[in-house]
Amino acid sequence: MAKSEIDEATVRRIAHLARVKVTAEEAKSLQRELNGILSWVEELNAIPTDGVEPLTSVGGAKLHMREDVVTDGNKPAAVLKNAPKSEDGFFLVPKVIE
Amino acid sequence: MADTRKENLIDGATGPWEVIVGMEVHAQVLSNAKLFSGASAAFGGEPNSHVSLVDAAMPGMLPVINVECVKQAIRTGLGLKAQINRRSVFDRKNYFYPDLPQGYQISQFKFPIVGEGVVTVDLKEYSFDVGIERLHLEQDAGKSLHDQDPDHSYVDLNRSGVALMEIVSKPDIRSSEEAKAYITKLRTILRYLGTCDGNMEEGSLRADVNVSVRKLGAPLGTRCEIKNVNSIRFIGQAIEYEARRQIDVIEDGGTIKQETRLFDAKSGKTRPMRSKEEAHDYRYFPDPDLLPLEVSEAFVEDLKKVLPELPDEKRARFMSEYALSAYDAGVLILDRASADFYETVAKGRDPKLAANWMMGDFFAALNKTGKDITESPISAAQLGELIDLISSDVISGRIAKEVFEIMLDKGGTPGAIVEERGLKQVTDTGAIEKVVDEIIAANPKQVEQVQTKPKTLGWFVGQVMRATGGKANPDAVNALLRQKLQVPEEV
Known part of the structure; x- marks a missing residue:
């Protein structure tokens, strides 16, 4: 469907926002694939949904809430375990300039 | 939109200008645990010690909302005389920064928990209303340190996931003075409610300030947003500088570009952020890990029932019960501890005399010693006793000041001081x-x-x-x- 056709610039923009490096070739094939997915999903537009509330849960489940009690934390070693670099309990990341 | 208030106009080369200000205030919710995890929300701590695997965004970890944070947001909404939305939705606000491990902030976009409300602000000369647009719940980010190492930034996730309330005002503010009075009033309300400690040095309360200027009666000008101003004084300075800058640009034939700016406390100026940093496209969408937040009417009613007396109500009561002027009552209710202190002093005594003593010698003494009222060297009972000695003609007002100084320097109760030093008034x-x-x-x-x-x-x-x-x-x-x-x- 033409109305949601996405161009290569949009593909590049999405890639940039997601911080994914994409070559020119990959961008072309991604464009094709994304348009394929969108036109497939747009088949849903054929169904009349006027006045139908969006479905947020299948089983009528309610948002579960926790009490305000500290039950977690105090495990900096575990938190940092997978960090490529850490020092003095901090994560070390490539310098971010303000 | 509020009316023009002529006293606030700024003179330019081409005539008077009106400055229009709206604020987005981030207030950290007072709670034990974080918004979506069981880690501590306390300020400080060893780096990454108040962090659960949820806050560190480890794969497969799921958020579970803290009911107290929901209550705090509703209490605040009630204090702002605002619409409480019994159904609200959490969305993901997507952006990349090293102190945001999820790659998105859980926030509320289309359906916030609190809708429109109002804050009445009193200045010495007049009062005005600031409309509240909305209040929503969201997660705080972690903290990055950039000056520890030439090649690396250090990241501490202790703040990551702590609950914040973003309180958005309408553009109803007309000067730096009004802006300062608004945030002061807002802080008083939050502290009365016990929903935020209002500590700006620790970052529990910070503001993004939107500023634009226009000629009288003209449509709204293009606004600039000054990010993350963290003291009341700086808010005032940032607005003064920014309004003057915009007027100068326009009067020199230029146009204002909508942009995000930073306030530099050292120079007192604002400067634009790099354009790269403001290339925002947050791609909000409902967080699939969280169902809509629904609360019953009874849930809201239960909170409303036990809401403490709010600043405006307390002020009205002080005016009628103690016959105080609007200004005196306003000063005494500025923080809850002072108001409670005053009521203890005034109980069964001349309320005007009690107010004069508190707002005069007592507040001056606290100021001089740099002490908070909760650590006052003179208790409410002692100040009350001193007033009793004046009222019953045991000592004169002049001697009372002397006794007060002794209480301040050396401690002791006024009765004992008067007795020991033979300061009793001669009525013979x-x-x-x-x-x-x-x-x-x-x-x-x-x-x-x-x-x-x-x-x-x-x-x-x-x-x-x-x-x-x-x-x-x-x-x-x-x-x-x-x-x-x-x-x-x-x-």
Whole structure:
């Protein structure tokens, strides 16, 4: 469907926002694939949904809430375990300039 | 939109300008645990010690909302006289930054928990209303340190996931003074409610300030957003600078570009952020890990029932119950501890005298010693006792000030101080009369003068007070002098 056709610039923009490096070739094939997915999903537009509330849960489940009690934390070693670099309990990341 | 208030206009080369301000205030929710995890929300701590695997965004970890944070947001909404939305939705606000491990912030976009409300702000000369657009719940990010190492930034996730309330005002503010008064009032309300400690140094309260200028009656100008201003004084400075900058740009024939700016406290100026940093496209969408937040009417009603007395209500009560002026009542209710202190002092005593003592010598003493009222060296009971001694004519107002200084320096109760130092007022007319006679006899010149200049009677009063070490009852001294010198009562 033409109305949601996405161009290569949009593909590049999405890639940039997601911080994914994409070559020119990959961008072309991604464009094709994304348009394929969108036109497939747009088949849903054929169904009349006027006045139908969006479905947020299948089983009528309610948002579960926790009490305000500290039950977690105090495990900096575990938190940092997978960090490529850490020092003095901090994560070390490539310098971010303000 | 609020009316123009002429006293706030800024003069430009081409005539007066009106400055329009709206604020987005981030207030950290007072809670034990974080918004979606069981880690501690306390300030400080060793780096990454108040962090659960949820806050570190480890794969597969799921958020579970803290009911107290929901209650705090609703309490705040009630305090802002706002619409409480019994159904609200959490969305993901997507952006990349190293102190945001999820790659998105869980926030509320289309359906916030609190809708429109209002804050009434009092200045000395007038009052005005600031409309509240909305209040929503969201997660705080972690903290990055950039000056530890030439090649790396250090990241601490202790703040990551702590609950924030973003309180968005309408553009109803018309000057830096109004902006400062608004955030002060908002902070007072939050502190009364106990929903945020309002500590700006620790970052529990910070503001993004939207500023634009326009000619009177013109449509709204293009606005600039000044990010993350973290003190009341800086908010004022940032607005002053930014309004003047915009006026100068326009009057020089330029146009204002909508942009995000930073306030530099050292120079007192604002400067644009790099354009790269503001290339925002947050791609909000409902967080699939969280169902909509639904609360019952009873849930809201239960919170409403136990809401504390709010600043506006307390002020109105102080005016009617203690016959205080709007200004005095406003000063006394500024923080809850002062209001409670005042009520203890005023109970069963002259409320105006109690207010004068608190707002005069007492607040001055706290200021001088840099102490908060909760750590005051003089208790409410002691100040009350001092006022009792004045009211029952045991000591004069002048001696009371002396006793107050002693209480401040050395401690002790006023009764004991007066007793020990023999500061009791002399009300025995015979004893005072003796001194009065002596002074009249010794100063014939002044006696002659007072016949034509009745105002010089004050000199005699001073002499008698000095001779009695300030302990003579001033009323008795006055009466005796008038009688003996034949100076009639002033009308």
